[in-house]
Amino acid sequence: MEKIIALVGNPNCGKTTLFNRLTGSSARVGNWPGVTIEKRSGYYRGIISIVDLPGIYALSSFSPEEKVAFDYITAKKADAVINIVDATCMERSLYLTTQLLEMDIPVIVAVNFMDEAKRRGIKIDISALAEKLGIEVVPLSAVKDKNFDTLINAALKMNKPIFAPVRKYESYQKSALERYNLIEQKFMPHIIVPPKISVTSVFDKIALNKFFALPIFAVIMLFVFYIVFGSVGNILKTAARFLMSVLSNGAENMLIKLGLKSTDFLYSLLLDGVFGGVGEVLCFLPQILLLFLLLSLIEASGYMARAAFLTDGVLRRFSLTGKSVVPLLMGFGCSVPAIMSSRIIENPSQRRMTALLIPFMPCSAKLPVFVLLSSAVMGEKYWLAVAFMYLLGIASALFTGGTVKRTLLKGNNSTFLTELPDYRLPTLRNIAATLKEKSAHFVSKAGTVILLGTFFVFVLRETGLLNFIGGLLSPIFLPLGFGTAELSVSAISGFIAKEMVVSTLAMLSGDEISGDIFTVASMLSFLTYCLISPPCMASCAALIGEIKSAKLSFGVLIYYLTFSWLVSFIVYRTALIVI
Amino acid sequence: MRLNDVKPGEKCVIKSVKTHNTFGKRLCDLGFVEGTGVTVLAVAPLGDPIEFYLRGYRITLRKNEAALVEVVPDERERIWKR
Incomplete structure (x- = not known):
């Protein structure tokens, strides 16, 4: 039977870029959260089915495109999951990772944007992280890498993870706190983030300036x-x-x-x-x-x-x-x-x-x-x-x-919870x-x-x-x-x-x-x-x-x-x- | 004090999220939990939404959404400034 590998991760972490590279497709990509709105599949080397899913922050769903991803993962249709995490924001990315580890399906972690993280002085101890998570962790540059065999083979060889589920409380806040505490104590010591990190780029100082923003x-x-x-x-x-x-x-x-x-x-x-x-x-x-x-x-x-x-x-x-x-x-x-x-x-x-x-x-x-x-x-x-x-x-x-x-439509109960992604140069491809x-x-x-x-x-x-x-x-x-x-x-x-x-x-x-x-x-x-x-x-x-x-x-x-x-x-x- | 009261450039620490609906849950998933340090980065030209920095990434919330998060001023920051 053909093997199915699902790509799961936070919005805008590069899932579709990886999908395109793996399957030779040209699905729409963009540098903003929520580009992918539907599940799509393709073949890696003609034999392994790769499924690209919309981005999610956690195994819960609030919008229709998140539901697509949530339903697919919880139905356990995939033989393995490649959890793509963003090297520039590991802490939040690992939140989903720990939830996936509790799912009883083979998971590996692919750390994307490694070069970008290095440029900012973020150091990630891949092997220590792999040991603590109990699963394979592969560094990745979805844009630049040429060979993805290591990644795919690692995913196919992976067994179901052994991970003690994070304690759950009646209150959602407390459960989330427990999970973030675990991430801070167990995984973050292996990730060095420089204390004085410049978060706002020069571009944003101008593009989001109080007076110039709208004219620009x-x-x-x-x-x-x-x-x-x-x-x-x-x-x-x-x-x-x-x-x-x-x-x-x-x-x-x-x-x-x-x-x-x-x-x-x-x-x-x-x-x-x-x-x-x-x-x-x-x-x-x-x-x-x-x-x-x-x-x-x-x-x-x-x-x-x-x-x-x-x-x-x-x-x-x-x-x-x-x-x-x-x-x-x-x-x-x-x-x-x-x-x-x-x-x-x-x-x-x-x-x-x-x-x-x-x-x-x-x-x-x-x-x-x-x-x-x-x-x-x-x-x-x-x-x-x-x-x-x-x-x-x-x-x-x-x-x-x-x-x-x-x-x-009276009343307005919408939210504006969105990420401002880092500026990136568009790729020629x-x-x-x-x-x-x-x-x-x-x-x-x-x-x-x-x-x-x-x-x-x-x-x-x-x-x-x-x-x-x-x-x-x-x-x-x-x-x-x-x-x-x-x-x-x-x-x-x-x-x-x-x-x-x-x-x-x-x-x-x-x-x-x-x-x-x-x-x-x-x-x-x-x-x-x-x-x-x-x-x-x-x-x-x-x-x-x-x-x-x-x-x-x-x-x-x-x-x-x-x-x-x-x-x-x-x-x-x-x-x-x-x- | 609520998160929308914090001025751009200032830091604070989260005490709790004052809502238990799906939006509140989403905030928890994103790391808005007790003890998390948050910096206010920028405010959109019309005063709304606001951009925050926490746990190594940047996120935006509307004023009324930020008002659902109870915070205390970052003591370490104040001591350090003194």
């Missing part, structure tokens, strides 16, 4: 925005455009050589549909990758936890918590993983609230819609419209959160893995969902059904300033995937999207509608999965539809007056 947060966000939509992003976009036009011209020449005429079905399907529609979407790949690159740098550095710490005071006023910042910022990338990462929030109502607000975020799939239409209408100054969309997305989320707080995964996801989405959707819309156009559907929808959108059949259908096609708005519009309006179909006001109103509603199929599915209530999901969908209409209406009418 704003500057970082603006910098991301500037890189993606200004300088670098523009160059990448122009290059991608050029490449696509070369490809498109080549394809056109080939089709003409094959004897096809511009009125033929196939000719128009390939040029209008594939190159005009899907190609238009693909042009945004470099810019979207740039956005993901910057987001992953923020995640890997450890700043994410600081952002949560800084914004907690503000976000609490909007029925959210500082921890909501993590899913919300991830929502700038893609709603689906962002919605799932809302699980790091313990309080169920705040968790739901955060998940519900994520579709308001201007995700990377909406980026092509914003950029393309605003530059068609406004030319050079397009970034003004894009910036407006980003602010409007955030404002809509906060408005909704604030309104709900005042009406539905992780960044490369993220970019590879995002490109593969984007290209496959363009090649499947968007391509099929484009075919579907193409057929609708050819058969004349499009005008019929558009005619039915257009009265709804007439007050918003985009009541034509094409625009109505384009707006609705965003449900399939947000990029579809671009490909549909590109296909319906020939090869170039010209600014003539819009005024500035109607363009802003159209973008607003795409920003807020309706969320794409994938994020709807993720949302329903996360809030687990059909009634609430339905209500939320109705809210998205009405709210987006109202906001677009307000934007349109205001723009008509102002501009």
Whole structure:
């Protein structure tokens, strides 16, 4: 029978990094507690099953992702447990270790971040610790180590531990005290921590400074925005455009050589549909990758936890918590993983609230819609419209959160118990893995969902059904300033995937999207509608999965539809007056 | 004295956790037990949450959460300062 080894440890101790190294996977990692929210498994050398679990501080569970780990460990499904401990905070890490030792399953301890501990002058006597714990202890650097055979073999050879259970009292406090006393007396003498340890890094002295902290947060966000939509992003976009036009011209020449005429079905399907529609979407790949690159740098550095710490005071006023910042910022990338990462929030109502607000975020799939239409209408100054969309997305989320707080969710009993991890340099391997995964996801989405959707819309156009559907929808959108059949259908096609708005519009309006179909006001109103509603199929599915209530999901969908209409209406009418 | 009364840069020692719900249990698991020394590191710009240092790591709590932990000033620290 195949052997199963489970990776167990405190949040942010490097379990998933080790998992990726052991199994050759590229599961999401980040430098903040709670990145892993689900159990996942892979194979080491193709034979030994490795299970990665969400981080836990103790064998008790308070949030859903902790329950995943707790249930798995207590069900004793694993043949052995590798307990990963953080060398820089041994005392707290050993609390879980002593609980695991009482579990009657083979356990070994892997001490991660050994190099970091050494740098800080922390000395760990591995062999003495192993003797006191009565189990194998292996030093580890999950990032740098090349061979993990010693670790795996040690885990497989391990017998069940012999460990006298720590005395339990009626009072939880007393039991915890007893356990910490044991750790202090028995294990800590073998770990030398320098007395004068500088705990706050230079970065934090600035990043968490009373006066500079929030401005610095704003500057970082603006910098991301500037890189993606200004300088670098523009160059990448122009290059991608050029490449696509070369490809498109080549394809056109080939089709003409094959004897096809511009009125033929196939000719128009390939040029209008594939190159005009899907190609238009693909042009945004470099810019979207740039956005993901910057987001992953923020995640890997450890700043994410600081952002949560800084914004907690503000976000609490909007029925959210500082921890909501993590899913919300991830929502700038893609709603689906962002919605799932809302699980790091313990309080169920705040968790739901955060998940519900994520579709308001201007995700990377909406980026092509914003950029393309605003530059068609406004030319050079397009970034003004894009910036407006980003602010409007955030404002809509906060408005909704604030309104709900005042009406539905009274009282606030959430907690803000989180760790601020040490700053770390992102590893090249992780960044490369993220970019590879995002490109593969984007290209496959363009090649499947968007391509099929484009075919579907193409057929609708050819058969004349499009005008019929558009005619039915257009009265709804007439007050918003985009009541034509094409625009109505384009707006609705965003449900399939947000990029579809671009490909549909590109296909319906020939090869170039010209600014003539819009005024500035109607363009802003159209973008607003795409920003807020309706969320794409994938994020709807993720949302329903996360809030687990059909009634609430339905209500939320109705809210998205009405709210987006109202906001677009307000934007349109205001723009008509102002501009 | 409660943990939220301690000023940034000051140290104190935990006496007890004044709640027995799941949150209180979580605090115990994290090492907030009798006799543990805690240093207040930083306060977020709006005065809440607060960052603490204990048992070799850093953790953040909201003001009202810190108010659930009863502490006494660190005597050793005071003697040392004198």
